Amino acid sequence: MEKENQTNVSEFLLLGLSIWPGQEGLLFALFLCIYLVGLLGNMLILLTIGSNHHLHIPMYFLLANLSLVDICLPSATVPKMLLNIQTQTQSISYSSCLTQMYFCMMFANMDNFLLTVMAYDRYVAICHPLHYSTIMSQHLCASLVAVPWTVATLNPLLHTLMMARLHFCSDNVIHHFFCDINSLLPLSCSDTSLNQLMVLAVIGLIFVIPSGCILASYCLIVTAVMKIPSTQGKFKAFSTCGSHLALVILFYGAITGVYMSPSSNHPTKKDSAASVIFMVIAPALNPFIYSLRNNELKTALRKVLGQRKISQ
Ligand SMILES: *[C@@H]1O[C@H](CO)[C@@H](O)[C@H](O)[C@H]1NC(C)=O
Numbered sequence: 128m129e130k131e132n133q134t135n136v137s138e139f140l141l142l143g144l145s146i147w148p149g150q151e152g153l154l155f156a157l158f159l160c161i162y163l164v165g166l167l168g169n170m171l172i173l174l175t176i177g178s179n180h181h182l183h184i185p186m187y188f189l190l191a192n193l194s195l196v197d198i199c200l201p202s203a204t205v206p207k208m209l210l211n212i213q214t215q216t217q218s219i220s221y222s223s224c225l226t227q228m229y230f231c232m233m234f235a236n237m238d239n240f241l242l243t244v245m246a247y248d249r250y251v252a253i254c255h256p257l258h259y260s261t262i263m264s265q266h267l268c269a270s271l272v273a274v275p276w277t278v279a280t281l282n283p284l285l286h287t288l289m290m291a292r293l294h295f296c297s298d299n300v301i302h303h304f305f306c307d308i309n310s311l312l313p314l315s316c317s318d319t320s321l322n323q324l325m326v327l328a329v330i331g332l333i334f335v336i337p338s339g340c341i342l343a344s345y346c347l348i349v350t351a352v353m354k355i356p357s358t359q360g361k362f363k364a365f366s367t368c369g370s371h372l373a374l375v376i377l378f379y380g381a382i383t384g385v386y387m388s389p390s391s392n393h394p395t396k397k398d399s400a401a402s403v404i405f406m407v408i409a410p411a412l413n414p415f416i417y418s419l420r421n422n423e424l425k426t427a428l429r430k431v432l433g434q435r436k437i438s439q
Contacts, residue, residue, distance in 0.1 A: 138218045
């Protein structure tokens with residue numbers, strides 16, 4: 128049994144950024160910049176896709192959903208971090224910490240699911256181009272978005288409720304820049320074995336299976352592309368999935384760095400840097416990776432920006 132007289136902590140200290148001591152001003156400017164650029168870029172993508180009827184096809188619906196998630200994911204951590212740097216505090220209340228954990232997990236899960244669905248979309252587009260519109264119907268696309276949203280809402284709820292049962296007695300120092308489940312669990316003075324088991328199970332289900340699907344899609348895509356006789360044809364086929372592949376590598380590279388490395392209880396500089404990449408930098412880069420490589424989107428973007436100028 129647990130001790131009877133334990134006092135629960137009412138707040139946690141986020142010490143993630145103190146691994147760069149004396150750099151607060153620089154970090155503040157850097158994170159604010161990346162956050163705003165990402166916000167602007169993703170909003171522009173949402174606006175462009177929303178206002179262009181010929182972009183109302185599954186590929187762009189998925190991209191719009193990804194942009195929405197990429198607005199929300201950094202919004203769960205960066206504003207609090209900026210506020211803490213600005214006010215020179217490190218504290219976050221118990222309830223804010225759990226809320227932050229919930230939303231980080233939700234949007235990170237969603238990012239991961241959308242990248243998987245987008246890989247499937249690219250697979251259908253490249254391997255079954257003639258049947259693309261029948262396979263990727265409006266109906267299937269809507270389910271491929273709705274099911275992930277449901278799982279991404281419920282799964283973190285389970286973890287958060289299980290976390291809420293735990294007691295936190297004295298140790299309230301989180302060696303991370305946000306309330307990450309892997310940094311919170313070791314602080315608890317209750318038995319966390321069930322929670323840890325759930326985290327492992329979820330890493331298995333929610334990260335290994337989707338990344339396996341992405342890998343399978345790309346194996347099929349590469350096989351199909353290799354069969355195209357002309358170099359130009361090969362290049363054209365690959366170029367439609369190049370942006371997606373760049374995002375996948377960025378996202379999974381960083382996730383692997385954070386969650387698969389053995390030292391996650393006490394994150395090193397490397398772990399913090401890796402989570403900064405997938406929580407903050409990757410979401411901000413997504414619109415640029417997509418719009419720089421996609422002529423259709425570039426044209427539409429130019430039209431949106433042009434219209435703005437004219438109407439002003
Ligand atoms: C997300 O995808 C669904 C399903 O295709 C689509 O109806 C919806 O408009 C998309 N959301 C955004 C924000 O574009």
